[in-house]
Amino acid sequence: MMVSDLSTPAGVFCALSLVWLIYYASLRYQEYRLIKRLGGYAPVVYGRLPFAIDLVVRSIRRSNKCQDLAFWHWLYKNCSPSPSSPLAVTAEFRIGGTPFNATPPVSSAHGLHPFYQSSIKVLFEVFSERSGYTETTRHVIGQRILFTANPDNIKGKGAKFTRTWQDFLGHGIFTTDGEEWAASRQLLRPFFAQNRLRDLEVFEKYVQELLYLVNGQGPKIDISELFYRFTLDAATDFLLGRSVGSLGNPDSQFAQAFGEVQRIQNMRQRAGPFQPLVPMTNFWKGLKVMNSFIEPFVQDALNDSPEELDEKEAKSTNGSTWLQSVARFTRDRQVIRDQIVNILLAGRDTTAGTLSFLFKELSAHPDTYGKLRREILEKVGSGQAPTYDDLKNMPYLHHCISETLRIYPSVPFNLRVALKDTSLPRGGGADGLSPVGVRKDTTIVYSTRHLQLNPSMYPAVSASSPPVLEFCPERWETWTPRPWQYLPFNGGPRICIGQQFALAEIGYTTVRIVQRFGRLEKYWGDGDDLVKSDIVLSPAHGVKVGFFGDAD
Numbered sequence: 001m002m003v004s005d006l007s008t009p010a011g012v013f014c015a016l017s018l019v020w021l022i023y024y025a026s027l028r029y030q031e032y033r034l035i036k037r038l039g040g041y042a043p044v045v046y047g048r049l050p051f052a053i054d055l056v057v058r059s060i061r062r063s064n065k066c067q068d069l070a071f072w073h074w075l076y077k078n079c080s081p082s083p084s085s086p087l088a089v090t091a092e093f094r095i096g097g098t099p100f101n102a103t104p105p106v107s108s109a110h111g112l113h114p115f116y117q118s119s120i121k122v123l124f125e126v127f128s129e130r131s132g133y134t135e136t137t138r139h140v141i142g143q144r145i146l147f148t149a150n151p152d153n154i155k156g157k158g159a160k161f162t163r164t165w166q167d168f169l170g171h172g173i174f175t176t177d178g179e180e181w182a183a184s185r186q187l188l189r190p191f192f193a194q195n196r197l198r199d200l201e202v203f204e205k206y207v208q209e210l211l212y213l214v215n216g217q218g219p220k221i222d223i224s225e226l227f228y229r230f231t232l233d234a235a236t237d238f239l240l241g242r243s244v245g246s247l248g249n250p251d252s253q254f255a256q257a258f259g260e261v262q263r264i265q266n267m268r269q270r271a272g273p274f275q276p277l278v279p280m281t282n283f284w285k286g287l288k289v290m291n292s293f294i295e296p297f298v299q300d301a302l303n304d305s306p307e308e309l310d311e312k313e314a315k316s317t318n319g320s321t322w323l324q325s326v327a328r329f330t331r332d333r334q335v336i337r338d339q340i341v342n343i344l345l346a347g348r349d350t351t352a353g354t355l356s357f358l359f360k361e362l363s364a365h366p367d368t369y370g371k372l373r374r375e376i377l378e379k380v381g382s383g384q385a386p387t388y389d390d391l392k393n394m395p396y397l398h399h400c401i402s403e404t405l406r407i408y409p410s411v412p413f414n415l416r417v418a419l420k421d422t423s424l425p426r427g428g429g430a431d432g433l434s435p436v437g438v439r440k441d442t443t444i445v446y447s448t449r450h451l452q453l454n455p456s457m458y459p460a461v462s463a464s465s466p467p468v469l470e471f472c473p474e475r476w477e478t479w480t481p482r483p484w485q486y487l488p489f490n491g492g493p494r495i496c497i498g499q500q501f502a503l504a505e506i507g508y509t510t511v512r513i514v515q516r517f518g519r520l521e522k523y524w525g526d527g528d529d530l531v532k533s534d535i536v537l538s539p540a541h542g543v544k545v546g547f548f549g550d551a552d
Contacts, residue, residue, distance in 0.1 A: 031439065038421060038437030040428035042146060043079035045093040051142070052095050059270045066530035066540045068413065072450045075147055081430065088432020089149040089454065090424065095272040096142030143272050145443045146424070146436065149450035151484035153424040155492055164275070167287070168265050169345070170338025177419075184339065185497060187329055191239070191322050192498045199238065199501065203508045204385055206234045209247045210509075211516055214547050220523045222542040224356035228255060228348065231355075234505065235347035240297050240340070241321040257289035258344075259534075266534040269415070272443075291337065298336045301327035349536040350410035351502050355509060357408040357531075358400060360543045361471040363522035368473060372396055373514050382515055391507045399473035401506055405488035407471060412449035412533045414490075418442045448487045449537070457485050518550035 035041060047055045062071035079091040148154065169175045173184035210230045214221065229246040232255065237243040246252045264283040268275050304312065306328045309320065320328075326339050362369045375396045380386045391397070418438050428434040438444065451457070458479075459465045465479060466472045489496035496502070523544040530540035 034421065034439060035437030038439075039423040039435030040437060042090045042092040042148075042424075042427040042436045043076075043081055043083055043088075043432065045075055045079045045091055047093065052093055053274065055093055056095060056271055056274055060267055063266060063270060063533070066532050068533045069447075069449060069453070072147065072149070072447055083430070083432025088427065089450065090146065090153060090427025090432060090436060091148075092144060092146045092436075094142040094144050095274070143443065144439070145272065145445060146427070146438065147445050147447070148424065148427060149447045149454060150424075150426045151451060151482075152426045153444075154446050154448070154451065154487065155484045164269055165265065167283075168261055169342055171335065172338040172342030174342050174345070183329070184342075187325055187339070188322065188343070188497055191325075192501045199504060200385070200388070200508060202234055202238045203505055204512075206230050206237070206243070206247065207509055207512045209233070211512065213247065214513070214517075220544050220546055223359050223545050224352070224539050224543040225250075227352040227355045230509070231348045231352040231505070232344070235344060236297075239322040239343055239347060241300070241323055244293075253289050254293040257286035257293075258349075261286040261290065262349075262534040262536070290341065294337055294340050297323060297340060298333050301336055302331060302333070345536070346496070346498060349538070351505050353410055353536055353538045354401070354404055354408065354502075354506055356539050356543050357537075358404040358506070358510065359513075359520070359545060360524065360539060361404060361407075362400070363520045363524070363543070363545045365471060366520070368400065368471075369514070369520050372400055372510075373518070376511050376514050380511065380515070386508060386511045388504065391504060391511070394507070394511075396473060397507055397510065399476040401503065401510070402476055402486075403471055403473045406452050406486060407469070408531065408537050409448045409452060409488040410536055411490070412537045413445060413447050415443060415445045418444065448490075449533075452486060452488075457482075513547075516549075517547040519548040521546040521548065 045055065047053065058074075059071055062068060062074075075091045075093075076089055165175050171180065173181060173188065176184060207230070210226055213226055214223070226247070229250070229252070232246045232252075233243040244252075244254070246255065260282050264278065264280065264286075267278050268283075271278050301323050304324075304327070309324050309328050312320065312324070322343070323336075323340070326336055330336065362372070375394055379394055380390050418440050420440050422438050422440075424436040424438060424444070426433050427436040453468050455468050458468055461467055464475070464477075466475060484491060489499040489502075523546055524541070528539075528541045528544065532538050532540040
C-alpha cells in the first residue's frame, strides 16, 4: 500500500512534506536545547499571518506614520507570557516561522506519535552534528529577532552591525568590528581628543550665516531645515577641508538624497528576510547622487601623495584635516568614500536633529527660553562669542541640552548581530528578569529612546520630578541617571568619540542664537509634534518658529 501511494504524485508530495516537517522540527529542537542551555526564551509576540509577515508590515507602517515608540509599547503589551516586572522590556518574534517558546517540538504536549518523536530525535542528532546554525537553518525555521530596552542588555559587548547597511555606509566606523573598527576609530580620535580653537572659528563662521537667514522680525521659518544646512556646512569644512555652501543653496540634491536613502534603509532593516520586496529604485538613485557629491572630496584626498600631505601638515598652523589623515591611512577610493559617508551621518544629522528639538521645546516653553537667555547674557553678554570655558560654566544650558537628548536621543533605535552563542542577562522567566539565550547571528534590536522614557527608571512624579515625557531642564538639578540609563551617545567601547565636539557645537550655536533674539515664538501646531526615526531622530514636519529682537 505504501509503495503504491509513493508511486503517485500525491504520495510523493506527502512523503516529502513529512521529511521537511521532521527536518524543520529537528532544527527547532536543536535551537530549543541550545537556547535553554544558554538561558531561555524571551516573551514572544506571535504573528497572525504566515511567516509573521503581519509583524513586518506593522513595523514599517508604524515607522512611516512616525509611531515607532508606539510599536515598541505594542510589542511589550502583546507578548506571551506577559512578564510581571515593569523592568521586563524584552520580547522576541520570529520572521518566517512560529516562535517556539517553552517546550521542544518532540513533547507529548504537541500530540506527536512516539514513532515521530523518536524519528525527530534521531534526525536532530544527525543535523546537530552536520548543519549547525547556518543560513539554510534560518531560511527553514525563520529569523529570530530580539527587542530590548533593558539597560543590562544594552551594555553588552562584542556584537557586529548587520551587513544590510553596507550598501549605504560601506565599511565605515558604524558597520565594522574588530581591527577594522579600531582603525576607523583611531582615524577620528585625534580630531575630537581636545578642544581646538579652530572648532569655534568654524562654528562662528557658519552661525553668522545662519543668523543672517533667520532674521529677527518674526516671520515663520523652518529652523530645522536651516540647522541641517548649517551642520552640513560646518561638518564639511571641519572634516573635509571646505564647505559645500548649503546655507547659500537651499536646493541641495545631496540633502534630499541622503534623507531618502536613510528612509529606505530603515525599511530594508525592518523587512528582515523580506528585503527583496522593498522597492529600491529611489535607494540606488539616492546613492548615485550621494556618491557624485562625495567623489570630488575623494579626489582631493588622493591628489597629494602621503609625503606631500605630511609636508602640508607641517606648514599649516591648523594641522591636517580629517580627510587628509584618511588619505595618509589608505589610497583606496571606496574606503575613503565609506568613511566620508559615516562621518557626515554623524556630523550632520545628529547635531541638526538635537538643535531642532531643543528650539522646538524652547518655543513651547517661553519661561525656559527666558531663563536660558538670562544665564547666557550674564556669562557672555549680548554680543561676545563664547569660549570653551564659557560653555562649560553655563549649567542651565547643559540642563536644556541634556533634557533634549533625554527625550529625543539622536539614535533612538540600534541593532547588533551576535558574534557567537551567548545570552542576554535580562528578559526571560516569569518576571522577565532571567537570562535569554542568544544564538550566533541572532539580531538584537535595542531602543535607547524607550529606555530613557521608561517611567520605572525614574522617581515617583513630584514637584522636583515631573512626568518623563515633560520637557523640564530643572529635573537635572536634583536627578542623576543611573549608569546605562541615559545613552544619547551610546556607551562602552562604542561610545561616540565626537560627543564633546557635538555638545560644543550645539551649545555654541544655541548661545549665539539666544544672544541675538529676545523672544522665540511657536508657530507649529499640535499635529506637528511627530518625530521621524529613519536612522537619526528628527522632527517629522520641521520646526516652524519665529524669532524676535529685544525691541519687538
